């Protein structure tokens with residue numbers, strides 16, 4: 001496990017790396033002051049490919065990286081990122097809130113009992129009919145959750 005204090009900056013991967021300066025820009029353009037905690041968590045969230053994460057996992061990651069962040073800070077920062085439109089909360093019937101770094105509209109597979117979330121490939125799910133919103137409401141978005149259960153492979 002790399003200690004982020006001893007190495008200067010996390011090395012950028014050739015895939016979809018996002019250096020710390022890009023994280024700062026991302027935060028600023030979302031109207032958030034790039035504090036140390038936000039930049040650190042932002043880098044963990046947005047520095048690589050899109051991911052789904054819950055506060056508990058992110059806190060554990062931050063602890064392993066010796067980031068010195070409290071659980072409350074991790075929760076609050078996830079909430080602030082979501083309010084600023086940098087994260088999307090994945091609504092699933094579970095006791096944990098999951099956050100998605102992909103804020104584009106897309107659907108999810110959820111593995112029941114594991115809390116694991118997988119993106120449904122684009123175009124793999126077609127909604128042919130939209131419900132009419134009740135009076136006084138407009139549809140803000142559609143999130144479909146396709147639940148999965150494991151089967152024994154014969």
Ligand SMILES: [Zn+2]
Nearest residue numbers: 100102108119
């Ligand atoms: Zn997703």
